[in-house]
Amino acid sequence: MTNLLPQIKSPADMQKLSDEQLQTLCHEIRDELIRVLTNRPAHFASNLGVVELCLALHLSFDFSKDKDRLIWDTGHQIYPQKLITGRYEQFHTIRTKGGLMGFPHPGESEYDLFMTGHAGCSVSTASGLKAGDELMGRKDNHAVAVIGDGAFPSGIVFEALNNIGGMKQNTLVILNDNKMSICPRTGGLAQYFDQCRMTGLYQGSKRKLNQLLNNIPVIGGMAHSALEQFRDGLKAFFKDGMLFEELGFRYFGPVDGHDLPGLRKILRDLKSQEGPILLHVFTNKGHGVPQAAEDPVTYHTPPVFEQVGPNRAIVSFKKGGAKGYTDAISFALHQAMQDDPTIAVMTAAMCQGNKLEKVREDFPQRFYDVGICESHAVAFAAGMAKAGANAVVDIYSTFLQRSFDQIFQEVCLQNLHVTFLMDRAGLTGPDGPTHHGVFDVPYMRLFPNMVSMAPGDETDVQPMLKFALKHTGPISVRYPKANLEKVERTEAPTPIELGKAEVIDWGEDGCFVAFGTLLSNCTAAAKKLKAKGIHMGVINARFVKPLDKETILRAVETLPLVVTVEEGTIEGGFGSAVLEAANAAGLDARNVVRRGIPDKFIEHGERNELLADIGLSVDALVELVLTSRSAEVAKCG
Numbered sequence: 001m002t003n004l005l006p007q008i009k010s011p012a013d014m015q016k017l018s019d020e021q022l023q024t025l026c027h028e029i030r031d032e033l034i035r036v037l038t039n040r041p042a043h044f045a046s047n048l049g050v051v052e053l054c055l056a057l058h059l060s061f062d063f064s065k066d067k068d069r070l071i072w073d074t075g076h077q078i079y080p081q082k083l084i085t086g087r088y089e090q091f092h093t094i095r096t097k098g099g100l101m102g103f104p105h106p107g108e109s110e111y112d113l114f115m116t117g118h119a120g121c122s123v124s125t126a127s128g129l130k131a132g133d134e135l136m137g138r139k140d141n142h143a144v145a146v147i148g149d150g151a152f153p154s155g156i157v158f159e160a161l162n163n164i165g166g167m168k169q170n171t172l173v174i175l176n177d178n179k180m181s182i183c184p185r186t187g188g189l190a191q192y193f194d195q196c197r198m199t200g201l202y203q204g205s206k207r208k209l210n211q212l213l214n215n216i217p218v219i220g221g222m223a224h225s226a227l228e229q230f231r232d233g234l235k236a237f238f239k240d241g242m243l244f245e246e247l248g249f250r251y252f253g254p255v256d257g258h259d260l261p262g263l264r265k266i267l268r269d270l271k272s273q274e275g276p277i278l279l280h281v282f283t284n285k286g287h288g289v290p291q292a293a294e295d296p297v298t299y300h301t302p303p304v305f306e307q308v309g310p311n312r313a314i315v316s317f318k319k320g321g322a323k324g325y326t327d328a329i330s331f332a333l334h335q336a337m338q339d340d341p342t343i344a345v346m347t348a349a350m351c352q353g354n355k356l357e358k359v360r361e362d363f364p365q366r367f368y369d370v371g372i373c374e375s376h377a378v379a380f381a382a383g384m385a386k387a388g389a390n391a392v393v394d395i396y397s398t399f400l401q402r403s404f405d406q407i408f409q410e411v412c413l414q415n416l417h418v419t420f421l422m423d424r425a426g427l428t429g430p431d432g433p434t435h436h437g438v439f440d441v442p443y444m445r446l447f448p449n450m451v452s453m454a455p456g457d458e459t460d461v462q463p464m465l466k467f468a469l470k471h472t473g474p475i476s477v478r479y480p481k482a483n484l485e486k487v488e489r490t491e492a493p494t495p496i497e498l499g500k501a502e503v504i505d506w507g508e509d510g511c512f513v514a515f516g517t518l519l520s521n522c523t524a525a526a527k528k529l530k531a532k533g534i535h536m537g538v539i540n541a542r543f544v545k546p547l548d549k550e551t552i553l554r555a556v557e558t559l560p561l562v563v564t565v566e567e568g569t570i571e572g573g574f575g576s577a578v579l580e581a582a583n584a585a586g587l588d589a590r591n592v593v594r595r596g597i598p599d600k601f602i603e604h605g606e607r608n609e610l611l612a613d614i615g616l617s618v619d620a621l622v623e624l625v626l627t628s629r630s631a632e633v634a635k636c637g
């Protein structure tokens, strides 16, 4: 039964609550998070872990419009903030079309400053906000970035720390250390953070040391430098926080991130400190729900809960859906790795999402989880390729945007054989605009040497991966977060051949040319049109680069209507490639109609709902053909 939470319309309403009531509020927030998961998949364990931290921050600072600034890195742990900043009533709509977003959204609240979902930029934007506020005369504003230990290794975080340390800027960076990324965190920093975990005794002596250091009076230059040497020596001895101290930050902690009164006290103290500060906070991912705390990987975004028992025990999940393209690719990759010992696979902290657990288990020497460091992953893969390995980079389309320059310089310019598996290429559904993978076709087809493919259906997946692994230069395969489908063919599928499309059916009244798995919508639309006496053919393009000019331009030249269909931006996408080729060949391409993602950011919602909205459902494709034909008839008549 919720009591306090509905009364919290803004963080100011929490100020009057006692410690005990705040504790109750934390319970109510956790119950509300469970309620969401009984309806739909959502980010869960990360949100459970930051409840006390979120309350402590909003109780200690004023993050209302143009006051103090708070950025949650990535933004997947924003739910508690939504609940205490006037969005409780709408909370049940989260991650549904037209409802609240599962990430920060400035359109929803003044407390959400940036719409984010990609990791690593919080420290930079918090620092920029601080600099901007100072420039605009709001010198007393505080700037706070909360960043997880998974996001922390991102290169850009160190660019920001370097800059802030150099500027000696008043910025508070809170490292939310729960020992987890989505999967267990990896790398040297993870080991370093572990070193910072100490016994209570050690913490006690460290606290005394900090007090001592801060209380030593500084008299003149000599005394100051002696103090600094003393401080440096002791810090080196105690080790924790040294990395940050060297970068110009004062390191505080580690502190217990579930001790709300303790957090409030330290935040109040830190508020009056000058200069860059790093506060190291320990939290448990999944705190308050036993299974989530024990298995934070599954509970990062768990399936919908079917039954929840007493004490928040998750008794069962609702049955999962069918197999998806990710399953098919990872299965094919695992098979290929059995035959070819030179194949090595890179993931940027998405082992679970990429379904690479079996690869990690069976080929640990050839599996690299480099952390949330997509640019590094690509440059690293380039190095491996140069050394002769068969390097595979398996990254979500949207996150691969981080590697644009490495794809250009380290891979394409060197013409190295790196295979890019671009997962989640297309509309990713409830995650929304930060996660839709809709820009990769233009950026991949930009670079000389790159070969760019998309399977039309399940049948294409394994042969396409085989083809990619045997290729000798940069090559990419894009596929969506969608269930596997097989389109009906009257003849056996043609083998994958560089720059060759597959003609599934050659129409008389026009044809659909699909790049990617919307092929199934095209075949379904063609079937419906056939029932109306209209013969639309279907071509499975397979390649955008090199484009099968022979086949596709023949369609442009000879058919009254050619509809290009893709789950990527219309601007610069597959359809644009067709128009460019037609133009270069001197063809009249006014019969080409392009369907894809229009030039706007697409909101969150179920993939099929979103596809229908933008004219990519089966019915919308049928409608498009019918209207194009009647417009043509009207013109001729």
Ligand SMILES: Cc1ncc(C[n+]2csc(CCOP(=O)(O)OP(=O)(O)O)c2C)c(N)n1
Pocket (backbone or CB within 6 Å): 046, 049, 074, 076, 077, 117, 118, 119, 120, 147, 148, 149, 150, 151, 152, 178, 180, 181, 182, 285, 348, 349, 350, 372, 399, 402
């Ligand atoms: C650039 C980028 N790469 C990958 C991801 C996918 N991702 C989202 S949350 C997450 C783990 C983040 O771990 P951490 O920052 O420690 O937060 P926690 O979930 O542990 O609270 C990952 C890998 C992302 N959002 N952005």
Ligand SMILES: CC(=O)[C@@H](O)[C@H](O)COP(=O)(O)O
Pocket (backbone or CB within 6 Å): 043, 074, 076, 117, 182, 300, 301, 353, 424, 428, 431, 435, 481
């Ligand atoms: C916050 C984040 O970036 C990930 O948790 C992402 O939402 C995962 O997406 P999938 O659920 O498609 O793996």
Ligand SMILES: [Mg+2]
Pocket (backbone or CB within 6 Å): 148, 149, 150, 151, 176, 177, 178, 179, 180, 181
């Ligand atoms: Mg973490």
